Amino acid sequence: MISGKFAITIHILTLLTKYPNDYLSSEYIAGSINLNPVLVRKEIANLKAHHIVESKEGKNGGTKLAVDPTNLTLKEIFEMTFETINLGYAKNQPNPDCPVGKKINQNLAALYADMNQKVSLQLEGISLEDFSNQF
Numbered sequence: 001m002i003s004g005k006f007a008i009t010i011h012i013l014t015l016l017t018k019y020p021n022d023y024l025s026s027e028y029i030a031g032s033i034n035l036n037p038v039l040v041r042k043e044i045a046n047l048k049a050h051h052i053v054e055s056k057e058g059k060n061g062g063t064k065l066a067v068d069p070t071n072l073t074l075k076e077i078f079e080m081t082f083e084t085i086n087l088g089y090a091k092n093q094p095n096p097d098c099p100v101g102k103k104i105n106q107n108l109a110a111l112y113a114d115m116n117q118k119v120s121l122q123l124e125g126i127s128l129e130d131f132s133n134q135f
Helices: 005-018 026-033 037-049 074-080 104-124 128-132
Strands: 053-056 062-065
Touching: 005 026, 005 037, 005 062, 005 074, 005 128, 026 037, 026 062, 037 053, 074 104, 074 128
Parallel strands: none
Antiparallel strands: 053 062
């Protein structure tokens, strides 16, 4: 299922793009998102693992973008959040003797795969810089 990780990550990266020379604190970022700073730090840790941001500790510490936002696509960000479009499956195993039940999960999987491919194609053409310029 889709969580809010993509939206949180995009919000973080858009803020960092808007303030390229500043180290933004997780508290500042959390205030913009209206989210607990611990959750923000969790997403920042993922971005650091992918070498997208750099962080500095201390009084004037925080996080800043470590890459050129024109070279980072929304598709890459989407993939960094470990997300795919999956609107769910039935909790119970469908009846294999039913003409719908025996194929419903297979057909949903194919639908979700198609949706993911279309979303990836659309996100691939949008850079973080392009997205951030809307603000």
